[in-house]
Amino acid sequence: MAKKGRILSGHRPTGQLHLGHLEGTLRTWAGLQDDYECFFEIADWHALTTDFEETEALRENIEQVAIDWLAAGLDPERSVLFVQSDVKEHAELHLLLSMVTPVSWLERCPTYKEQRDQIGEEKTAGYGFLGYPVLQAADIIIYKADTVPIGKDQLPHLELTREIVRRFNNFYGNVFPEPQAMFSEFALVPGTDGRKMSKSYGNTIDLADEPDEIEQKIRKMFTDPTKIYQGDAGHPDKCPVFVYHGIYNKARTEPIKAACESGDLGCVDCKAEVTEKLLAALAPVMARRRELEADRDLVRDVLDSGAEQARQVAAATMEDVRAAMKL
Numbered sequence: 001m002a003k004k005g006r007i008l009s010g011h012r013p014t015g016q017l018h019l020g021h022l023e024g025t026l027r028t029w030a031g032l033q034d035d036y037e038c039f040f041e042i043a044d045w046h047a048l049t050t051d052f053e054e055t056e057a058l059r060e061n062i063e064q065v066a067i068d069w070l071a072a073g074l075d076p077e078r079s080v081l082f083v084q085s086d087v088k089e090h091a092e093l094h095l096l097l098s099m100v101t102p103v104s105w106l107e108r109c110p111t112y113k114e115q116r117d118q119i120g121e122e123k124t125a126g127y128g129f130l131g132y133p134v135l136q137a138a139d140i141i142i143y144k145a146d147t148v149p150i151g152k153d154q155l156p157h158l159e160l161t162r163e164i165v166r167r168f169n170n171f172y173g174n175v176f177p178e179p180q181a182m183f184s185e186f187a188l189v190p191g192t193d194g195r196k197m198s199k200s201y202g203n204t205i206d207l208a209d210e211p212d213e214i215e216q217k218i219r220k221m222f223t224d225p226t227k228i229y230q231g232d233a234g235h236p237d238k239c240p241v242f243v244y245h246g247i248y249n250k251a252r253t254e255p256i257k258a259a260c261e262s263g264d265l266g267c268v269d270c271k272a273e274v275t276e277k278l279l280a281a282l283a284p285v286m287a288r289r290r291e292l293e294a295d296r297d298l299v300r301d302v303l304d305s306g307a308e309q310a311r312q313v314a315a316a317t318m319e320d321v322r323a324a325m326k327l
């Protein structure tokens with residue numbers, strides 16, 4: 001059956017993936033595999049744009065991401081799973097695109113200033129950080145991907161890719177399609193402290209966590225601060241635990257809401273119920289994860305074979321690029 005288009009997406013190997021990744025991207029990606037030609041990239045060069053000093057864990061982190069991907073249902077029979085640095089053509093295209101990309105476009109990228117403020121000057125002063133949207137553009141267009149599944153916050157980067165494509169095509173002819181954004185509905189999973197789930201906040205529930213760790217994390221989880229005793233009336237709309245019920249215990253959200261608001265339900269019981277549902281939903285991912293942890297050769301084989309497939313497509317694109325640029 002003809003596919004609807006080609007997708008490129010990826011994750012940085014910054015450590016084990018968490019529930020936010022699972023519900024936010026992995027389930028969406030897994031659902032796209034039958035309809036689209038999917039290329040999923042573990043973007044290790046992107047990880048270096050800010051963490052260039054801390055490379056000891058990089059190889060292990062790459063394998064951990066691959067394990068999480070496979071456990072969550074990304075299927076090497078239907079998709080190409082590969083590591084960015086295994087396909088050197090990305091670096092060549094990045095270099096060539098950097099010739100046609102004005103620095104002012106990169107400086108005005110909203111995440112540039114935002115992340116410099118958040119991460120600090122020391123880690124963001126290099127060219128690699130300023131130029132990473134160009135590398136990201138190369139990652140997408142080297143596969144001539146026409147569709148990129150993204151969150152709304154990533155739209156400026158995709159828009160920059162589209163501008164780079166227009167400029168390149170304008171100079172050298174119509175080599176690249178302009179990739180389109182695909183926005184998908186997905187659940188936003190809050191961290192255990194109620195903020196966005198993020199490794200940097202230390203508030204994650206990781207796919208590699210053991211069930212008892214998850215139980216403990218949820219037991220200590222932030223709730224509505226005005227509900228101190230069981231009989232107190234609660235505000236589920238201000239409680240991240242209730243968001244978890246909405247994802248993992250959908251059928252019971254109405255009675256839970258009512259019982260929280262009336263004070264009939266205490267947070268301890270409420271958390272115990274959602275923990276049970278969450279663990280049941282995660283059980284197949286956890287089981288597959290354990291199998292893959294015990295078979296690292298299989299994981300490395302998947303990435304090697306993915307890199308081989310990715311290289312073939314990337315090499316063909318670079319032939320088009322060199323011909324168009326008369327190199």
Ligand code: SF4
Pocket residue numbers: 223224227234235236239240241242260261265266267268270271
């Ligand atoms: S009862 Fe549940 S929903 Fe209500 S505040 Fe406690 S944990 Fe949150």
